[in-house]
Structures are given as C-alpha cells and as structure tokens.
Amino acid sequence: MKFQPSFGLKNRHIQTVYASLFRKLPKLDITTETFTLSDGDFIEAYWYKITNHTNTTPIVILFHGLAGSFESPYIQGAMQALDKAGFSSVLMHFRGCSGRDNLKARSYHSGDTGDALEFINTVKKRYPQAKLFGIGYSLGANMLLKLLGETKENAPFDAAVAISAPMLLDVCANKMKQGFSKFYQNILLKDLRLALDKKYDKHDMQKLLGLKREDIKKLQDFWLFDAAYTAKINSFASAQDYYTKSSSKQYLKKIKIPTLIIHAKDDPFMTQEVIPKQKDVSNTIILEILEHGGHVGFISGSLFKPKYWLDKRVVTFFNAQLALSFSQDQNVQFPFAH
The missing domain is CATH 3.40.50.1820 (Alpha/Beta hydrolase fold, catalytic domain)
Structure with missing residues (x-):
C-alpha cells in the first residue's frame, strides 16, 4: 500500500x-x-x-x-x-x-x-x-x-x-533554525518555554540552572533551550552531548x-x-x-x-x-x- x-x-x-x-x-x-x-x-x-x-x-x-x-x-x-x-x-x-x-x-x-x-x-x-x-x-x-x-x-x-x-538531533536542531522551519521551531519552543517558566513556581530553577526566570524568553532556538535546560537538568555536559548520546x-x-x-x-x-x-x-x-x-x-x-x-x-x-x-x-x- x-x-x-x-x-x-x-x-x-x-x-x-x-x-x-x-x-x-x-x-x-x-x-x-x-x-x-x-x-x-x-x-x-x-x-x-x-x-x-x-x-x-x-x-x-x-x-x-x-x-x-x-x-x-x-x-x-x-x-x-x-x-x-x-x-x-x-x-x-x-x-x-x-x-x-x-x-x-x-x-x-x-x-x-x-x-x-x-x-x-x-x-x-x-x-x-x-x-x-x-x-x-x-x-x-x-x-x-x-x-x-x-x-x-x-x-x-x-x-x-x-x-x-x-x-540525528543536532542536524535537526540546525535545520529548525533555517527558513520556514523556524515557524515550527517557534511554535514548539513557545510551549517548552511556558512549561519551563511554570517550573519556577515550584522549584528553585535559578539555582539548578543558573538561569533567571526573565531570561527564559531569550531561549529562541533548540540549541539555546537544550543547553540552558534539557542538557543541564539531565546531567549532560552540553546540548551537543545531549544530542550525540540521545540520537x-x-x-x-x-x-x-x-x-x-x-x-x-x-x-x-x-x-x-x-x-x-x-x-x-x-x-x-x-x-x-x-x-x-x-x-x-x-x-x-x-x-x-x-x-x-x-x-x-x-x-x-x-x-x-x-x-x-x-x-x-x-x-x-x-x-x-x-
């Protein structure tokens, strides 16, 4: 079929x-x-x-x-x-x-x-x-x-x-920064940033991440978001380390x-x-x-x-x-x- x-x-x-x-x-x-x-x-x-x-x-x-x-x-x-x-x-x-x-x-x-x-x-x-x-x-x-x-x-x-x-997560993260693909990245990151922002209500995220709550809005692509949150909170050395091990x-x-x-x-x-x-x-x-x-x-x-x-x-x-x-x-x- x-x-x-x-x-x-x-x-x-x-x-x-x-x-x-x-x-x-x-x-x-x-x-x-x-x-x-x-x-x-x-x-x-x-x-x-x-x-x-x-x-x-x-x-x-x-x-x-x-x-x-x-x-x-x-x-x-x-x-x-x-x-x-x-x-x-x-x-x-x-x-x-x-x-x-x-x-x-x-x-x-x-x-x-x-x-x-x-x-x-x-x-x-x-x-x-x-x-x-x-x-x-x-x-x-x-x-x-x-x-x-x-x-x-x-x-x-x-x-x-x-x-x-x-x-290949790093390749995809790069692709999402280009052309019309940024449209999808913006939609997905909006949800991810909102979810991260809510974490600050219940956890000392600034201490855990070294990231001020007001700086969440600066995480405008997957590399930045995953370096600031995903990699750090899950004990990866960097966004690249996370992408390499998780692909x-x-x-x-x-x-x-x-x-x-x-x-x-x-x-x-x-x-x-x-x-x-x-x-x-x-x-x-x-x-x-x-x-x-x-x-x-x-x-x-x-x-x-x-x-x-x-x-x-x-x-x-x-x-x-x-x-x-x-x-x-x-x-x-x-x-x-x-």
Whole structure:
C-alpha cells in the first residue's frame, strides 16, 4: 500500500499542518491512569480498550512527539484506527505533557527511555498473554528506536513502528533554525518555554540552572533551550552531548525485533542526512522512505476528502506481525522479508 498524495496535498508544509488544522475526530471514551514512576514522579496514560478486551487482546503503546499529547490528531486518529482493527491502545504521555505538571524539576527528553521502559514492563506484567506493539511519533519515535537498540533481543515489544524520527538531533536542531522551519521551531519552543517558566513556581530553577526566570524568553532556538535546560537538568555536559548520546540513528543496527521506519524525504524538520540507508540498519528493520509526507503527515486523498494513510499502514503492519506470529506458533516458518 504505497503512499501517494494527490497534487493538492504534495506540499510538505500542507502535509505537516493539515491534520492539526482540519482533522475532525469523534470523542473517544478514554480511561486515564496515573502511573507512578520509580523516582516518585508520575506520568499519565490514556487507555482506549476495545469493547471486548481480554487478556489476549493485542495492545499498542503510543509515544507522542515534542509538546504533543492525547490532543494531537495523529494520536487520536491512530487509536481509532487500531480500535476498529481489534487492537487496544494506550498513550503514554511523557512527563508533564498530559496537562498536569510533573513533580520533578526535570521533564522529558528525546533520549529518555527509562520512563517508557518502566511503563511498558508494567503493561507486560499485567497482560503477559497479549502481543505488545509500540508506535513512536517524531521525538517519541527517536526515543522508541533508541529503546529498541538499547534492549536488543530483550526488547519489550513484539514489533514497532517509528514515524518521522529525528534520528540525528543536532542536524535537526540546525535545520529548525533555517527558513520556514523556524515557524515550527517557534511554535514548539513557545510551549517548552511556558512549561519551563511554570517550573519556577515550584522549584528553585535559578539555582539548578543558573538561569533567571526573565531570561527564559531569550531561549529562541533548540540549541539555546537544550543547553540552558534539557542538557543541564539531565546531567549532560552540553546540548551537543545531549544530542550525540540521545540520537537514535546509532542504535539502528542493534534492533532485533521487526520494526517499520516511515520517513518522508521532504520532512521540514530535518535533512537527508538524517535518513538511514539499508547499510545503517539491522535486518529486522523495514525502511519506508517516501518522497512526500512532510512531518507526521502522509495524507492521501484530496484536500476536501483526505485519507489518513499512516493509520492504515500501521494497522496493516501490526496485522502482518500477528499473522506471522500465528504461523510460527503453528510451526509454519516464513522468513522475515524487507
């Protein structure tokens, strides 16, 4: 099912912003879980279980992008598509992203796999008979790929999908300072600066960061923000140190489970340098590098009758993994193919 946008939807910026502006989704009946982390902080998970959920119902854990949440249209769209296909799903909000401020002075970052691993392992213990899949979008995709590379053959998922992952964070931070990409940087940084500003109400952030509250407004690009806050609060030596250690591209050869990477060449958040080639990945990774699609876009159909190809592709991939697993359980062996 190859992605092909219509002429009116080919523009990468239309692909990137269309769903946020125009996608209409029905209200989902969500169950909210407050999950306590080992350091005493918490995250919120939003569950969307199928009507007849059982202990063997396959579960998909979703990880949103930078400044994303359940309110992000790509999250609700995916959960709805998964539900129709018989998958229960749960969105793991990163710290402070659900609308409730987290308790610690630190928040989340692109390479922070610890919180996710705690939550995933808890879900596995609750549903030991269920197949478990993961989807990451943008920052969440980078985190997911890094987690899979770190855990190798002990990965907690049966299969995973990574969409529009910024696999070289320094390259992406540079790209976001250029041309129209600055528009996206400004939107994202506005949310990040507001969240940091609120931290000053509960923590002595000036002592922790050496940054006066009134100077937050000077953090006008990702390099400045990550040097002042992300790197410092998470004990990285610098923004470059944070970017180098947290970028997922270096982990791709270590991934041992079936993983689909979906990426558009015209993604306005990054350059061609970010995109992996076959030699950069393990033999369990399928690369779908598409000419068009923007950043977490991949909308086909027309401007007035859009079709959200991404949701269908994810469901198709997970269904194929379930079928393959069933065949292997029946002692019918099929080689994993690219």
